[in-house]
Amino acid sequence: MFFKRLQKRFSRGLSAVLAGITAAGCVFASVNPANAQGLPLIRDSEIEALLNDYAQPIFRSAGLGSGRITMRIVRNEAFNAFVIDGGNVFVHTGLLLQSDTPNQVIGVIAHEAGHIAGGHMAALRHRIAKDQTRALLLQILAAGLMAGGIAAGDRDVTAAGGAGLASGPNFVIRSLLAERRSQESAADQFGLRVLEATKQSGKGMLETFERFAQQEYISDTYKDPFARSHPVATDRLNQLRRNVEGSRYYNSIDPPDLQLRHDLMRAKLSGYLESPAIVLNRYPMTDTSLPARYARGIARYFQGGRGGLEAALEEIDQLIKVRPDYPYFWEVKGDLLMRSGKSVEAIPFLRKAIALAGKSNDSLMQVQLATALQNSGQSGLVNESVKLLKTSLIDDPNPRAYRLLATGYYNQGDRPRADAMTAQAYFVEGNVEQAQIFAKRAQRALKAGSPEWIKNEDILKYEPPRG
Secondary structure: OHHHHHHHHHHHHHHHHHHHHHOOOOOOOOOOHHHHOOOOEEOOHHHHHHHHHHHHHHHHHOOOOOOOOEEEEEOOOOOOEEEOOOOEEEEEHHHHHHOOOHHHHHHHHHHHHHHHHOOHHHHHHHHHOOHHHHHHHHHHHHHHHHHHHHHHOOHHHHHHHHHHHHOOOHHHHHHHHHHHHHHHHHHHHHHHHHHHHOOOOOHHHHHHHHHHHHHHHOOOOOOOHHHHHOOOOHHHHHHHHHHHHOOOOOOOOOOHHHHHHHHHHHHHHHHHHOOHHHHHHHOOOOOOOHHHHHHHHHHHHHHOOOOHHHHHHHHHHHHHHHOOOOHHHHHHHHHHHHHOOOHHHHHHHHHHHHHHHOHHHOHHHHHHHHHHHHHHOOHHHHHHHHHHHHHHOOOOOOHHHHHHHHHHHHHOOOHHHHHHHHHHHHHHHOOHHHHHHHHHHHHOOOOOOOHHHHHHHHHHHOOOOOO
8 A cells, every 4th residue: 555655656756856866856758848747837928038138148158059948937936946857947936036136046047057067867867777776766755755644644654664764775875965965066166167157246146055055954844945956065155155256257246237127027926926915015106116116017907806907007008108118018018908808909019019029039929919819709810810829839839829729720610730739739738648639630631741740740659758
């Protein structure tokens, strides 16, 4: 009975355990690592553009190329960032909200780039391929379950977990933990080198690790996830401090325009994710800055009641008057109108946002506009939405865009292509079984050799990797 429970919990909790060992996350390949892990991702044009501007100089200097690694945003209030493969860096919304400066976020990204460049995930996959390491990870997970078992009165879990640890190969545990410490220190040093190469201060990285160093002395139950997955030994912190303070760029500060974008990003996250009461307390009426007005404008909408939308739009309109060239004020206005069921009214504002953003950052906005066009119910606008979605998918295989495109094709009477796009959506989300069902249905009617037919064939031939 215990081992059945353990197997079930192991499959659900493996990524969390591995994140605590190496800050690397999951080791199993999947179509979309984020979706396969069930992470609550959010997408936003403004925030993604800012994170890319933070990250791309770091990635290029680190020799990781340009466009190879994607910055992803996890909706979670804890301060954390992690990598689970060589193609994604995940940051929590809590990290973004709690970071006062761009440099603090950039420092974290530089550290995570060190894990990718160091091949730490590949090293972990190699270790897990060994039977003794598999057994070890089960024991580590069992240790974590013991605490939960005690709290829940689960004697099977507690007893069996303790027995497993008592007979475990302690030298392997010590070796794994030593490797973890070595990887963290190596990621620090690599991150500082790329910060130096890009003429940026390491102060933000130092501030982050100093902030969590004190958590080394409290129970894991109360530690922030970042402190658990990035252990800060005293000697490591001292070395980091010496290197940071010795840099010629130590006193460099973020450019004012970048700091403003950072503050606007935090305000937007606060407005959308936190309760209006918290937002209005954080950004009182006495604060007349653009970020404060941005947060309050969004919060006004979520206050609801009579006049909520009108109050929000009034605040956003004032922001547009001050910065008519800032695309994301227009985008938010369109979004709030759509949330109020006014999709047709939102269309011109979303068009304006796309025009201002430029082609380098309009994929998500195109999806938003396509949604408004489809919600209008007008056949001509539905046809336009199909063109927009096809364009957006060239650079951004967004499952939402695939589903909207499926709806567009269905409304045009093209059922095979609608099924093909649904198959693509499931495939990107990591649901291979459902993807193959729709791909098989579509394949019968698609023209052999057409782009849709070829993509469907790839789905049908795909075999998920086995652990």
